Amino acid sequence: xxxxxxxxEMTATEGxxxxxxxxxxxxxxxxxxxxxQHAGEAPTFLSYNVLDGLExxxxxxxxxxxxxxxxxLLLKELQMKDSASYLCAVRDSNYQLIWGAxxxxxxxx
Amino acid sequence: xxxxxxxxxxxxxxxxxxxxxxxxxHLGHNAMYWYKQSAKKPLELMFVYNFKEQTENNSVxxxxxxxxxxxxxxxxxxxxxxxxxxxxYLCASxxxxxxxxxxxxxxxxxxxVL
Numbered sequence: 001x002x003x004x005x006x007x008x009e010m011t012a013t014e015g016x017x018x019x020x021x022x023x024x025x026x027x028x029x030x031x032x033x034x035x036x037q038h039a040g041e042a043p044t045f046l047s048y049n050v051l052d053g054l055e056x057x058x059x060x061x062x063x064x065x066x067x068x069x070x071x072x073l074l075l076k077e078l079q080m081k082d083s084a085s086y087l088c089a090v091r092d093s094n095y096q097l098i099w100g101a102x103x104x105x106x107x108x109x
Numbered sequence: 110x111x112x113x114x115x116x117x118x119x120x121x122x123x124x125x126x127x128x129x130x131x132x133x134x135h136l137g138h139n140a141m142y143w144y145k146q147s148a149k150k151p152l153e154l155m156f157v158y159n160f161k162e163q164t165e166n167n168s169v170x171x172x173x174x175x176x177x178x179x180x181x182x183x184x185x186x187x188x189x190x191x192x193x194x195x196x197x198y199l200c201a202s203x204x205x206x207x208x209x210x211x212x213x214x215x216x217x218x219x220x221x222v223l
Contacts, residue, residue, distance in 0.1 A: 004151065031209065042113070042199065042214040043152075050209075087152070096165075097212065099151040 002026045004100035006088050011106045012078055020073045020086050020103045028093025034062050034073045035087040037102065043087055046073070075105075083107045112136040113215035115200050121221045122190065130185040130218045132200030140205045141183040142212065143175060146197040158183065159205055190222045 005023045012018040024032070031050040035043040049055055049064035049071060061074040073086055085102040092098055112135045122128050134141065143155040157165035158177040172194075174186040183200055197219050201212040 008149070033211070035214075040219075042216045045211050045213065048209050048211065089152075091210075095210075096154065097152075101149055101151045 002092060002098045004088055004090060004098055006086075006100040006103045008101070009104045009106065011108060012075075014078055014080060014107055014109050016078050017074065017076050018078060018105065020075070020088075020105065022071045022073070022088035022100060024069050024071075024088070024090045024098070024100075026069075026090050026092045026098055029066060030091040030093065030095060032062075032064055032071050033087075033089045033091075033097070034071075035089065036084050037087060038084045046086075078107050080107050080109070113200060113202055113213055115198075115215035115218055117218055118216065119219045119221075121223065122187070123223050124190060124192075126190075127186070127188040129187065130198055130200075130220075132183040132185075132215055134181055134183075134200075134202040134213075134215075136202055136204075136213060138202040138204045138213075139180050140203045140210075141177060141180070142201040142203075143183065143185050144199040144201065146199055146217070152199070156185075187220075190220075192222050195220055195222045 003025045034046040037043040047062035054063045059076045064071045085104045087102045088100040089097045114133050116131045141158045145153045155169045156175040161177050176184040197217045199217045200215040203210045203212045
């Protein structure tokens, strides 16, 4: 079967750095997405990785290793507004998105 | 504002009611999706429409009936639902062109079935 694993919940301190991991086993690979979802709101697109390596976008970076079936989302200089759920999703060989259950990130002052 | 709107935002219905959820996208996309999101579970893809044609129906019970009259509008008709159908229903759209095809989501309809 296809599976996306990410931690259920993480806690970090304002101003710090946090890394949210995602491992996947899917039938084929056509890209990996990270989304942010605040409580009661729509998931919003953060990043897309299809090649190995690090993609940086301001305070957020996303890393991919296809050989290890592994990605992480790195958030720097954490702000209270970064408290949200972070969803990892992989596009498989049928171009279907397979979703993780999300990681709830709690930021403390 | 992501360019995808959904109405209503909240809905409470009894098991014998009939209601419809509406989604509209203002992004010029050609694909639209319905997802179910339950607490602490992955997003479940329900239906996919490409160029108004249904291309995916992931074993969804017949009490959920989608309708896509044009590439900008998508409906989900609900009838004789069960309490376990209570969830957040999300609509998304994308431009099918190969490559990234990022999906953009609406704010969802929070559904409670009594």
